[in-house]
Amino acid sequence: MDNRYHGNLEVSSAPHLVSPVNTAKIMGMVLIALAPAFGVGIYQFGYRAAMLTLVCVAACVLFEYLMNKIMKKEQTVRDLSAVVTGVLLAFNLPSGLPYWIAIVGCFAAIVVIKQLFGGIGQNLVNPAVTARIFLFMSFATEMTTWPTARGTGFDTVTSATPLGQLSLGGADSVSASNLDLFLGNVGGCIGEVSACALLIGGIFLIFTRIISIHIPLSFLATVFVCGFIWGGFDGAVFHLCAGGVMLGAFFCATDYVTSPMLPLGKVIFGIGCGLFTILIRLFASYPEGVSFAILLMNILTPYIDRITEKIMFRVPKKAVEGDAGNEK
């Protein structure tokens, strides 16, 4: 092969090297970060939690595959984003939910919310969060039938969640301690019960630089401050650890596609999520507000991005005057 003329080489623009991290690897890291919460979910709710999660993952991947086939698009199953959506959706469901309802949720998440808007990167709102809200509205009874967690020590089949107790009977009727909430010895959705497990996963994502600290920190800080005003230190910890705040702050609100890209925007987004969460929890008729808060902020994200971009890149005054007519 020596000294032979090679005249038909590949040409492309620089750089000719790319980072080893691709979309699939990022999604894989998110899945690893979700593993501790999955473990706690299985411990608290038994094999049904594992089965429901597997069903959701399988359904999401299948819907993703079929939609790409039908719409004659590049196959995107391998990027693992559908797996993450499946896991996140399952984590937002009570473990006793009938499988078929979960599959309906997966259909809403992947087909309607993600693929019909253009697939990965194009969806306006977080598929898992929005699908959960859809199921919550449509199957209100099934979605609020909470199997008793093993760690609570109760021998009933179902029991209320701490936020449910709060909503019905006020602060005095909450039976779980803050430590139980932190560890996950409470009723609730599969993946949201253990604040500790989610915190471990979230910190892992921050340290591996998969997510930046802005959204979780501003989200949690807002919840903490509001909780503190509501019920002192105990109240603040209660609101941080109860319900879906941890899952939402580290895994749902930080979804790249549906959250702002710039640090300032991320902070605005996180504060908004925290405020709406507390607002709904304390004053609205639903016991939990994380999903609604994230959905609302998802919708605001393009505006937040646009505003922060304009703040970062202010045009010199002269240029603005000259181009005023062209500005939309």
Add this chain to the structure above:
Amino acid sequence: MEKKVRSLNSIKVSHEKKTASCITEKMSVPETVCISMAQHIGAPCKPLVAKGDSVKVGQIIGDTDAFVSAPIHSSVSGTVKEISSIRSITGGEDQVIIIETDGRQDLWQRIKPPVINDQKDFVKAIRASGLVGLGGASFPTHIKFNPKNLDQVDTLIVNGAECEPFITSDHRLMLEDTEYIIKGILATMKNLDLKRVYIGVEENKPDAISKLKEAIGNSGHSQDIEVKVLNSRYPQGAERVMVYEITGKPLNAGVLPADLGILLSNITTIAFIGQYLETGRPLTAKRITVDGNAVAEPKNIIVPIGTRIFDVVKACGGYKAEPRKILMGGPMMGRAVYSDAFPIVKNNNAILIFDGPQALIPEETGCIKCGMCIKACPFGLLPVSLAEAYERKDIERLKRLQVTECMECGSCSYICPARRPLSFMHKMAKGLLKEVASNNG
């Protein structure tokens, strides 16, 4: 003056500097060389020889009266076989002089060390040497060393960062030609009346750093010359990044370092000055790194300018695998050539040859708006927004987001998990802006 500045955004790329310990070899003269007349930014040279002429090493074979230019010298002794043209990397036609070598490498009789009394002589000698910026830009050095505000320029930054993966030719130069570096620095300081010199070197070259420090100590100029150890991150070696990291002065696009009182030169350029002042031999050979997974024996090698890539590869044990992509320069900013018949030009510092998967960038997937490109951009631009604005041909937004500040370092494209050619889109966007500007008169 000495204040700690916040580092600009940068990225971590794998170094791949496998040839760092390879002592530079000297290539034997190939049968023919193909010397391009366009080896610098500015007007190309016109051939001064004709077919059949015999030439010697160091003889001027191309020159022009244009202001931005540098003469071109023969790198071999032999006979001019043909004056023709080749399709250049950028798509234009370049005139080339093809010389059949006689292997004797006789020196041109007019070669002698220049006599220098003042700055004018110095600049004149540098032009005569054919020197251009050897770090990659190939801007004629004599113009850079003759700024309008020379009396305000007091600092020289010598760029020995070598932040591109694979390339180790500057590293080897720092180890092997240390005395030429010091001589070049001292001559430049003296003739341009500079007060302060910084040599910027990435921390991944500890042997070069200690060698330079030792040589500076021996020269007795340790008050004026300082080695600045830089983080081993890309793109430390970019002019605007280096000026900021060393002096803390931001250097926007379109501003010359001289406007900030700084001259910045690549370390190879400076070492050549040292060598030229001693020997008088113009720029006819270049130390390059030959590496990549399709080369049998990766190494550092000094090659005559005009040697074609296939001859260089032959001197490096030949191809180990079918080459799919050949780069002139590093993988981050180097250019891919379409054929291995391309000749080495003055500013080449590496030839990288890849086969199979390493030659190809994986396919582009959908943007997930992760914002990694934003965190990678040294100048705080928003690559993802620029790409969107480019795709929509939104001229106003491109201007507002300052696409012209982009230096196409490629950090955003490198880091993008969706493999989008962001840097390339910025390049196209800048072209688009120029087009619009010229259409509007």
